[in-house]
Amino acid sequence: MSGHGPGVAPVQKPTDFRGTLRRLLGSLRPERARLVLVVVLAAASVALNTLGPKVLGDATNIIFRGVVGRTLPEGTTQEQAEAGLRAAGEQQLADMISGMDLVPGAGIDTTALAQTLLVVVALYTCGALLMAVQGLLLAGVVQRTGYRLRADVQAKLDRTPLSYVDQRSRGDLLSRVTNDIDNLTQSLQQTLSQLVVNVLTVVGVLGMMVWLSWQLALIALVTVPLSAAMTLVIAKRAQPHFLAQWRATGDLGGQVEEAFTGHEVVTAFNSQEEFARRVAGHNERLFHSSFRAQFISGTIMPAMQFVSNLNYVAVAVVGGLRVASGALTLGEVQAFIQYSRQFSQPLGQLASMANLVQSGVASAERVYELLDGPEQSADPADPVPPVTTGPRSRVVFDHVRFRYEPDTPLIEDLSLTVEPGQTVAVVGPTGAGKTTLVNLIMRFYEIDDGRILLDGVDTRRLTRHDLREQIGMVLQDAWLFKGTIAENIAFGKVGATRAEVEEAARATSVDRFVHTLPDGFDTVIDDEGGGVSAGEKQLITIARAFLSDPQILILDEATSSVDTRTEVLVQQAMNRLRSGRTSFVIAHRLSTIRDADVILVMEHGDIVEQGTHAGLLEAGGAYADLYQAQFAAPVVEET
Template sequence: MGGQPVERSMDFRGSGRRLLGALRPERGIAFAVLALCTVSITLTVLGPKVLGHATDLIFAGIVGRQLPEGATKAEAVQYLRDGGQGTVADMVASMNVTPGQGIDFGAVGTVLLWALGLYVVASLLNLIQARVATNVVQRAVFRMREDVERKLARLPLSYFDKQSRGEVLSRATNDIDNIQQTLQQTLSQIMASVLTLVGVLAMMFWISPLLALVALVTVPVSVLVATRVGKRAQPQFVQQWKTTGRLNAHIEEMYTGHALVKVFGRERESAEVFRAQNEKLYEAGFRAQFISGLIQPAMTFIGNLNYVLVAVVGGLRVASGALSIGDVQAFVQYSRQFSQPLTQVASMANMVQSGVASAERVFELLDAEEQTPDPEGPVGPRTVLGQVEFEDVSFRYQPDTPLIERLSLSVSPGQTVAIVGPTGAGKTTLVNLLMRFYEVSGGRITLDGVDAATMPREELRSHIGMVLQDTWLFGGTIAENIAYGSEGASHETIVEAAKATHVDRFVRTLPDGYDTVIDEEGSNVSVGEKQLITIARAFLSGPSILVLDEATSSVDTRTEVLIQHAMASLRTGRTSFVIAHRLSTIRDADVILVMESGRIVEQGSHDALVAAGGAYARLYAAQFAEPVAEPE
């Protein structure tokens, strides 16, 4: 994450093939695009040859008018030779000329109409294939976005723990947008360029094999230049998009925590980090665009050399009578058309490299290791009572760092289990294992006798309501946020849940009541009110098991007391896990578990644990006893 430029890119060729493979479901339409493009290019390639014929007619008329009228072509040629104009005689001999006859404007007009028809039909076909190609690309990118969305749903929580949110968002948005732009702007052009090269080369050999070989002399030089420059540009494009992801991550973090940034006066440090990341992005982007930008002027220079060679050799061939002036004119146009696709492909190299660099990042996300698949078919208990068993459960975030070792716990239906302990003791981890956000390293967790690992995650979590310390609300009304976990909930049931959790008392003070729209950050309601809404959401879902992870940490003391009373009635018949630092909130729990370093060191009721004078008693005394001396 140091931002140093990479030495070389990832598998450019393999990623490019895989990116093209995304178009495979549209191969039928893609073949139609290819057919339309082929016909369009064929008609376009025939255009210069037809125009060359018109030039021959005009030139023949100009020359014929200067020859003796009534003489035959052979006599006119001999007349020129006798006059010492052998070169002109050779040229006239190769022409379709009638001495004394001027320009046949009727024939010229017919030829020009044919040329116009060719170009009009070619343009229409090109327009149709561009429309169809756009459809192919949009469908492919649509599927890629769907694949990323489904992949994010299958990734384990550990993946998001290791990746910054801005980096993941950048891959799912910026990189896919860049892939779309790359395919949209290059796919048809590359196809047209390749077909143009083939068609033009065929016409060039048809007109003059010698001139065709002269034109091909510069091709190896062009390929060498494009290849060398492209290899140097690709790593810079990879670095550009990596830096973009890091910059997005920083911006997202600073925007989310902008209040804390201001409170602690870290605006300058935040701006400095942004400046450094922005500078790295500027440098990587400049190097990528500058290096790849060298291709087009180099190819233009080589194309101009090709044009000069063709013009010189073609002029000599016309003078010798081996070619007509119309054929040379057509060949000059073909030489331009021949170098133009090479220049276009070379100029698109930077966009292609940028698109493949983004594709590599998206494929890296799609190839990330997924959570273990759910078993097929329902295997959970028919009726969930809430009997939870931890049987010799072991877990570790890192393979060589154990956190929980051989933990056993039995929770009866309807019991309230409070989990306390110092920070890092494994309290939240225990709940995450129950929710299968992480998989146990050893042992098993059962729900009413059924191994949770054999149950589909969606089914398991449908029986569990969870309220986290960090609240999450989405952009929508308060009613919609409360009903988020209960599809089809009526307004009456929403209000009942709100009243039970004391949400109703502040909602009714709002001008729009339950129709009040909350933004994504929930900035128009207080932190405590957001917490109450999430509690109402969990209660409305009617779970068999409640998980409250510091659920009342953000509410005032009076509200906390009210919620505790509401929880007492709502927990009736439900198994509840309460993680708390404020021990006053769990005095009435049926069982209190005291955890240290991933182990349960004590368990029992509040009174029994205080009387035992152990770890819980020390925590309780430290929290409620008056300090007897200032710490040194």
């Protein structure tokens, strides 16, 4: 799989920020019922928490009334006490008590105070419980959404043409599936909860503030436009850096993946410094983009805090003056100050969410870019069933034309007929089109013109599943997953029995080295084939292909990692399994294809020669040149 290499894509702004955000919210549509319940629980919790400061203000009023009332003459009414204060020249104190409901000479009503405090505790306790249930439901909503996105991406990759995957960095694709979706779910978890709670809190608190004092509420509202303007300006500057951050993360992941995968080659060629330089370059890009994104978005909260402090000072000063004038009680001002804090805090949190939203939308854009990528052509609506009777696995190339790039010629007019049971060897220099030939049979790529027929049926009229079920393929780069040797072989056939696995192992000489292992077929190997040699690893993949019992067998340089002795064993096994099957063997080692029924020599996408090994050597053409170049003895000069 090819990668981007050290090149860096230019940083661009999101093509459609609002559209991506709407699409992201649309991904939550299956969770509508739960989201409604989340909003209801959040509203109830916010309502209870919003009542708290008002009730707590009533407790303050009970204490303050008791303290002030104790200083007044006992046995008088409130009106008499107020008149006495005015007569004594205490106008400000008289104004203050005029707005209070107190009993002169009485102390603090401890019973009323205790009841009020119990109500406060009950309100906050119930609010916390409702918020905990809301958080539990929301976590399920977000994680199920992430689960569906991962499933959609996996399904998309199954429909993605090989050409799309080949043109992209493996690390970048993995980053989209893992890092970006993880970041997206984390952003949803934090922003959805805060968004619902904070919006409801702003609405509820604003209502209580207007109810207590519309004059003080106006002071608090003056700061809202200023805060909103500051947030929009800062968020707009931060968004391109968040997108650059996640692009750099993907590039760095791709470079690190290449370094680890090719660690032995890097070490053998003393290229550690070169790879370290490349990784350092991507790492530096990630550092700078992340630093700028976090720093710029991080200034939102301090700016909001500054505006909130200005609002707090204004409310405290004006509120104190209104208490002194008797227009408000001390408890009401205390409640209003708490509401002022509660009002500015969610506004600040909503503003600080901008960086989370931007980061999440940037990741969502990368995920949706993958989901919106090209797809392989759909299977035919009325597919033709594969042939199951008579001679099978006859392959015909009928004037096939194919190019990877429109302006780069490769296969221009290829016609070829392979009869059932024939072993066809394909040789030629690198880039001649050998692997392309079998990729077209498998429909990994779609031909531009012409037809490829399997038993007289155009392969495009078969479903890909039916086509590939008839073909067994072994690649030069052997792929194993973490599991036992038996499980890796059984991967070639659904429901394979242990006896079938061992039979395939004997046919391909896998059993010869398996019996030397401590756990035999139950020996666990990792995804890199650790614990077995390169040749043994390749033999396991060949056994997997043989177990699938294909009608067509494709070996793409399958013996390149096999030693000479094992190569002979594999050739013998292939001869036993060749009956009734068409085999395509792509090989650079011409010693492995001497007994092929037909040898095709390809150059620049065309078949320039075909025939048997002996016939082509006798003809003295391109094959003879390849053979002589490979097997001619070196000339030793005498000194």
